[in-house]
Amino acid sequence: MRMELQIRGVSKTYSNGVRALDDVSLTIAPGMYGLLGPNGAGKSTLMRILATLQDPDEGTVRLGDIDVLSEKERTREVLGYLPQDFGLYPGVTAESLLTHFAVLEGISHRTDRKETVEALLRRTNLWDVRSEKLGTYSGGMKQRFGVAVALLGDPRLLIVDEPTAGLDPVERVRFLNLLSELGERSVVLLSTHIVEDVSELCSHMAVIDRGRILLEEEPFRAIEQIRGRIWRRVVTTGELGRLEREHKVISTRLLAGRKIAHVFADARPGPAFEPVQPDLKDVYFSVMADENGRSVDLPAESQP
Numbered sequence: 468m469r470m471e472l473q474i475r476g477v478s479k480t481y482s483n484g485v486r487a488l489d490d491v492s493l494t495i496a497p498g499m500y501g502l503l504g505p506n507g508a509g510k511s512t513l514m515r516i517l518a519t520l521q522d523p524d525e526g527t528v529r530l531g532d533i534d535v536l537s538e539k540e541r542t543r544e545v546l547g548y549l550p551q552d553f554g555l556y557p558g559v560t561a562e563s564l565l566t567h568f569a570v571l572e573g574i575s576h577r578t579d580r581k582e583t584v585e586a587l588l589r590r591t592n593l594w595d596v597r598s599e600k601l602g603t604y605s606g607g608m609k610q611r612f613g614v615a616v617a618l619l620g621d622p623r624l625l626i627v628d629e630p631t632a633g634l635d636p637v638e639r640v641r642f643l644n645l646l647s648e649l650g651e652r653s654v655v656l657l658s659t660h661i662v663e664d665v666s667e668l669c670s671h672m673a674v675i676d677r678g679r680i681l682l683e684e685e686p687f688r689a690i691e692q693i694r695g696r697i698w699r700r701v702v703t704t705g706e707l708g709r710l711e712r713e714h715k716v717i718s719t720r721l722l723a724g725r726k727i728a729h730v731f732a733d734a735r736p737g738p739a740f741e742p743v744q745p746d747l748k749d750v751y752f753s754v755m756a757d758e759n760g761r762s763v764d765l766p767a768e769s770q771p
């Protein structure tokens with residue numbers, strides 16, 4: 468069955484007055500969908516609402532013919548949720564904990580259960596370490612174990628909240644590959660503050676900040692829309708202030724010890740500027756600069 472997730476007019480204000488979600492509407496089809504936004508944007512709040520762990524103040528959420536907010540049990544039957552931090556029993560092996568969850572999932576026949584557990588451990592690349600205790604697992608192995616647990620119920624909707632934070636590059640690639648396989652069969656919603664997670668993986672995306680959706684677009688189309696309008700030049704710290712007053716600086720980053728500013732402009736802003744082939748980071752930072760009126764200072768990296 469093809470399921471679409473429809474989020475309409477969802478708002479949530481916490482008791483401390485923080486409006487974490489402000490009239491959020493999104494339509495999410497099968498495949499990999501990226502929800503991109505900085506810390507505090509409202510991503511986890513939205514993920515928890517979709518996972519039936521929290522209620523919004525307003526709005527509706529439908530998954531296929533299921534009303535997610537009122538039919539929580541039905542939703543949970545088709546949902547897999549991998550939270551940002553999930554508790555594990557450090558002294559238990561992956562195989563025995565997964566077997567335990569399989570019992571809870573209602574896979575009561577012993578042979579079925581054994582086969583399911585083995586298939587999931589193989590799929591998440593944990594078969595060789597199945598007899599090791601979870602407390603000895605690396606961050607990436609724990610995340611993959613979380614996916615194995617989430618997949619037990621063969622979910623139609625898999626929600627993954629900030630999964631790559633803290634993973635090393637090899638683990639991250641392995642984890643993203645696993646997710647992209649899942650996206651072939653179900654709706655996979657990935658929340659992240661890492662632009663590369665979305666650009667490498669997601670066919671659709673939305674940008675969220677301060678509880679509001681700022682952009683909903685296919686990544687490659689969003690990049691097309693700013694092509695020819697991103698420029699860069701080397702700046703000294705002293706020049707940056709003036710540049711920011713005169714132009715829309717969307718980001719600055721260090722490259723081999725020099726500071727490079729990216730500027731959004733319809734035409735070349737000056738002779739010192741050269742055109743940039745934009746990427747999804749330029750999309751994200753132009754949207755964020757529009758919202759906040761200031762540029763993002765990026766950490767140093769090896770590629771411009």
Ligand code: ADP
Binds near residue numbers: 482486505
């Ligand atoms: P993200 O996942 O994008 O980092 P969150 O949904 O966790 O964003 O948080 C959105 C906003 O709501 C933040 O300002 C955060 O401080 C606030 N917030 C989150 N959870 C609570 C809570 N339980 N009580 C009060 N404020 C909260």
